[in-house]
Amino acid sequence: MLAAPGGHRDADYLVQLIDEAQASTVHFVPSMLALFLEADGLERLRSLRRILCSGEALPRELAERGRQRLPQAMIANLYGPTEASVDVSALAFEGRGTGATVPIGRPVFNTQLYVLDAGGQPLPIGVPGELYLGGVQLARGYLNRPDLTGE
Secondary structure, eight states: OOOOOOOGGGGHHHHHHHHHOSEEEEOHHHHHHHHTTTSSTTGGTOOOEEEOSSSSSSSHHHHHHHHOTTSSEEEEEEEEEEEGGGOOOOEESSSSOSSSSSSOOHHHHHHEEEOOOOOOOOOOTTOOOOOEETTTTTTTTTTTTTHHHHO
16 A cells, blocks of 8 residues: 555544555654654554654654554664665664664664774674674665765
8 A cells, every 4th residue: 555645744644544454564754653643543553563664763752652552563663774775674662772762673684784993893782883784785886976986
């Protein structure tokens, strides 16, 4: 099912669409999930089992509100930069943790995530650094942009 043009901005329309289609999975950027969770009629969405979030950091408070409003649905935080074409990590939110945002989770199949220092060396767990990706979905470069590819 696909929302009508502009329909993603109308939470009541989305509730009706999901209800009529008996959809089990939806995908939102967190800012749109926040709008959706304000809609009336969420209790009708018994078919909804998975809420996928990506494209923005997922605030912990929003994920917790989602679990309260739609307790039958698992909320997953997905992360993926443009260069990887889709998502490279996922975390099913279970309400644990204390940070302001939901962590990006573990790598998906055929993906590696590395936290490296400025010299490209691996860092111990818990030490901040730069996130590097490896895997089959990673782009080899930017089309017709050797300057960006060189970076």
